[in-house]
Amino acid sequence: MSTHKPFITAVCAVVMAACPIAAIAQMPNDARFGFGTPAKPEDMARYFSIPPSGRGLPPGNGTAEQGAKVYAENCVACHGERLEGIPQPGLGGDKLIGGRGTLATQTPVKTVESYWPYATTLFDYVKRAMPFSVPGSLSDNDVYAVVAYVLSEAKIIQPTDVMNAESLPNVRMPNRDGFVPDARPEVQLYH
Amino acid sequence: MSKMAPVQYDEKTRRYIDAMIEAEEQDRAALRAAEGNSADAECPCREGMFPTRAPSRRRFLVAAGSTVGAGAAGLLGARAAVAADRKAPPGAEYFDVPDDPTKQQGRPVAGDGGYGTRSQFETEVRQRYPTPNENTSWSLTPLDKMLGNLTASGLHFERHHGGIPTIDPARHQLVVHGLVGTPKTFTMADLKRFPSVTRKHFIECSGNGLTEWNKPTLKTVQGTHGLLSTSEWTGVLFATIAREVGLKEDGAWVLAEGSDAAVMTRSIPMEKMLRDAIIAYGQNGEAIRPEQGYPVRLVLPGYEGNTHIKWLRRLEVSDKPFMTREETSKYTDLLGDGKARQFSLDMDAKSVITFPSGDMKLPGPGFYNIGGLAWSGRGRVQSVDVSVDGGTSWYPARIESTPEPMCTVRFSFPWMWNGQPAVLQSRCMDDTGYLQPTLKELVAIRGSNGPFGSIYHLNAIQSWAVAADGSVSNVHA
Known part of the structure; x- marks a missing residue:
């Protein structure tokens, strides 16, 4: 076997000498491929996702009074006159308020009021996916307004409070501290 | 001391569950009616157990199937004309069945337009969970009818x-x-x-x-x-x-x-x-x-x-x-x-016996090859055990496919049923050493302080009871 080695080495040397390095090395030096196109700011304008800090909240504002109108026009059909939710076939809108203090009882009721830890999530979700029949159709002012309406009906903010990019992240939700990290795998199972 | 508060569902979840029970019941009643049996007759799911096809059931299912195949009628060969009033199940096309397929030519090559369909005799479908809104809902894979380890793309939940x-x-x-x-x-x-x-x-x-x-x-x-x-x-x-x-x-x-x-x-x-x-x-x-x-x-x-x-x-x-x-x-x-x-993202190790399973009926004492699926979100399946006495004793199952990370495996266990009532269970251990728990263990951890509003991450051992008459049902054991 050792007699073959010099021969192979010699062949390799000839190949290496005959070919430019790039033809042998299959990868570019920096391990990137150069695929894709740099994203332009104007392409990014339609995307958003609002974290609890409020980063990315758009200009605009709204109050509960304005929001009552927005709600009546866009939300009431699925979520009900009193934000109580409508479970009927074809609708299935969630209950939005109530349930405070029920989470540790025999009948927990999860709503924006009782369960949601961040008001920014409500803005993000309404702007993103509501109303169900025409998702993403509300103006930013309308989203601020209807968010203010839900929070006001939930007695989390005052009816006169203005919701905007500065005030919304400062809203303290009742269940803000209600979440804990995943404890699995559960140590109790290793007994 | 170990008395536990029952798991609490919120109102919406309870409604969904009730609707699902009703839908499942209607589905079973329809199948029975099609077989000409009363509601307490033998369950139709025997068929999932034995490949022998009952003609009466077949007729119903073909009649009740979708019209998927009808649009492709023009593509079919002359010898296998489609009868316009006869329908195939979803994903299939209807063809007349000759008395003896060796005495006439079959359908021409690529007569399907170049993309195949499943057999008109295969009827398994996903079942939608009856949430109020069809756009925000889910459908379930018929695990009892699945063969092998991969799910057919058309049956993926x-x-x-x-x-x-x-x-x-x-x-x-x-x-x-x-x-x-x-x-x-x-x-x-x-x-x-x-x-x-x-x-x-x-x-x-x-x-x-x-x-x-x-x-x-x-x-x-x-x-x-x-x-x-x-x-x-x-x-x-x-x-x-x-x-x-x-x-x-x-x-x-x-x-x-x-x-x-x-x-x-x-x-x-x-x-x-x-x-x-x-x-x-x-x-x-x-x-x-x-x-x-x-x-x-x-x-x-x-x-x-x-x-x-x-x-x-x-x-x-x-x-x-x-x-x-x-x-x-x-x-x-x-x-x-x-x-x-929050961020409870990993799916813990789990397994389930798919044969025999709920709503099937064993025809009598004898040999049955118990089969099922096991999986873990934290790694490979290390081993699977099967019990036929409700978890009192466990025996190693045979792993039928090569365990891969975060992938199901199929397992089997040879069982000679003596005709006495039995409770079948399986449990999975993954390569981290995690052992699939019982439901009691899970509820003790997550609900021991009283009520329990969570519905997710139930990976407990599943029990199927086999009665003396061979009928199989879902039980907590």
Whole structure:
């Protein structure tokens, strides 16, 4: 076997000498491929996702009074006159308020009021996916307004409070501290 | 001392469960009626057990099937004319059945237009969970009818929050931005130019089994475990894309966003993204099905199904999670003390016997090859045990496929049934040493402080009772 080695080495040397390095090395030096196109700011304008800090909240504002109108026009059909939710076939809108203090009882009721830890999530979700029949159709002012309406009906903010990019992240939700990290795998199972 | 408060469902969940029980009951009644049997006659699911096809049932199912095949009638060969009034099940086409297939020519080659269908005699379908709104709902895989380890793409379970979008791949783009060096937009053609991986992984909805916390509720394994499916996925590793755009030091989370009406978003830990995430465009050898995310989805092996964002259009690298609606108000686990676990992402080890399983009937004492599926979101399946006496004694099962990380395996166990009542169970151990728990153990941990509002992450041992008459039912044992 050792007699073959010099021969192979010699062949390799000839190949290496005959070919430019790039033809042998299959990868570019920096391990990137150069695929894709740099994203332009104007392409990014339609995307958003609002974290609890409020980063990315758009200009605009709204109050509960304005929001009552927005709600009546866009939300009431699925979520009900009193934000109580409508479970009927074809609708299935969630209950939005109530349930405070029920989470540790025999009948927990999860709503924006009782369960949601961040008001920014409500803005993000309404702007993103509501109303169900025409998702993403509300103006930013309308989203601020209807968010203010839900929070006001939930007695989390005052009816006169203005919701905007500065005030919304400062809203303290009742269940803000209600979440804990995943404890699995559960140590109790290793007994 | 060990008296436990029953698991509490919220009002909405209770309504869903009641509707599902009703739907399942209607389905079974319809099958029985078609067989000309009364409601207490032998269950129709015998068929799942033995391949002998009962002609009466076949006629009903063919008649009740969809009209999928009718549109392709023009493509069929002359010798196999389609009778316009006869229909095939979904995914099949109807053909007349000759008395002796050896005495006449069959259908011509490629007469199907170049894309095949399943046999008109195969009738298994996904079953929709009857949420009030059909656009935000889910459907369950018929695990009792599945053969092998991979799920047929057309039977992969579904969960959509805003229906199934129709997306032109030529116009679809994936944008990757946030805490990256160069934010970039990738077309489908761009994505397919990258080196790819092909890996088998299960996806399981964390709501799989949500009806089963309190008492045995649904009859079949499709109802109790059908939010589980396994596919071979092909795509680009996120790590490859990450290198392409460059990651900044503070990037600890990645938001994934879908291009459906829900514009679904979840925040994923960067560690998981770099270790396992696949930006997948292939499923079982062809393009991903529309209801599975066509043209491209995120696959996060071992994570709960909701995080595998379908119709993927955007990845945003961030220092913190975004606290989206799904990861705060929905896919969180409310414990007995009123606190809720958040980012409970891993799917723990689990297994289930699919034969025999609920609503089947064994014809009599004798040999039965018990079979089922086992899986873990934390690694490979190490071993599977089977009990035929309700967990008093356990025996090692035979693993029928090669265990792969975060993938199901099929297992079997030879059983000589003596005709006495028996309770069949299986339990999975994964390669981290985690052993699938009992339901009692899970409720003791998560609900011991009183009520329990969580419906997710039920990975307890499943029990099927075999009665002396051979009928199999869902029990808590």
